[in-house]
Amino acid sequence: MSVRPEPSQNHLLAALSPEVQGRLFPHLELVPLPLRAVLYESGRAMRHVYFPTDSIVSLQYVMESGESTAILVVGNEGLLGITLFMGGESTPSRSLVQSAGYAYRLPRARVKEEFQRHGQLLVLMLRYTQALITQIAQTAVCNRHHSIDQQLCRWLLLSMDRLSHNHLTMTQEFIASMLGVRREGVTQAALKLRELGAISYGRGSIRVLDRAKLEALSCECYEVVKKETDLLLPYLPQRQLIKDAGSIPVVKL
Template identity: 35%
Template sequence: MPNLRRRTLERDAVLAQEGQALERIYLPVNAILSVIAVMQDGRQVETRTIGFESGYGLLHALGSPLSYERVITQVPGDVYDIPLIALSAAARTSPALVQHIVSFAQASLIQSAQTTACNALHDTEQRLCRWLLMTRDRLGSEVLPLTQEHLSIMLGVQRTTVTAIASQLQARGVIAYSRGKIRLTDISAASAIACECYAAIEKGVEVMVGAREGEMA
């Protein structure tokens, strides 16, 4: 404080663009951010999502401010943000703050690394259920506001594939799908379908952030 502020982000708000300097750091409260890699031909794939367990731009405050990814608001809600230069200045005077920044940034990188493996090794249905469960954990709700466009980017597939998989899961009673929303109706079934990456990401983040919170206590 006083540089830290709380604000509400609308869906699809662009927070960072590839190749441009990042001006503010974003720490989600109940919003979810989508970090997207954009290919030269315009194709997009989500490399990770960020909820209240981490933030975007943390490592930028310790190094180069240049963003190499596109970041948008996937699920609208509140975030805290702070000018990059303000956090960078504070970090230069506080080794403890640097340690906390790195720990929470590592929590995000754990997901990115696991997502890379997941995209290469696991099928689309498994990856969709993993993402739905992670989103539920962050929002604390079985009703997840999303669009087919976000799902297709997240999974790296066509919208028609998303529609087909969502229809299959709905027919099996795992989800109830309507325009712009998915309700998880059978958490146990979704957990059984989801790949091992869901548990691996949750455990990795808990270990990384939990260890730092324990030191803070």
């Protein structure tokens, strides 16, 4: 039997004081997030805020042509649904589950009630929002100026930072959709990274062999986001920077 995720597996929830946790935790609901599930659709009313425990959700902008690009990823470092406390009731982007797992969700009314206390949750959510703004801005720069190889490195590293486990499951088409590129471009980028020894690539999977090398092959965009996130969110655990055979992510393609 699988172990039931605890709210404390979400680092933002874990950083709250016992007093705030006591007000919020009784209203948290654990929900499964299957791959490709849509949590928020563009223009539709948002009813909950989601706190991932072992899943990753991406925010995507979808064009009239149907093409889409991910502008940020959210995992166990924070929450999904900042629009609710920024004054809006809906979002122009689509929220799509990138890596399956679980999340705790909190009703809109409870979020606003706690936010209006102007206490700890307000401070953490505002700091987290600033971290997301940095990620969005750097993603825009990266998509415009850097190669698909570098974008794939950035995406893999961001995903590793936001998981409590080491497995991702998704198709080449899905990765291409995340990066806003053609599937052939993702295949070529993965092959190049394999030749350079950063990953292994075969039988429909990507295995990160050397995180330090992956960081070296990535553009500066990952490091900019990482530094700002670490500065704004000191509650995050120290990230693993050395090669560790027991924590090698696998991406199913």
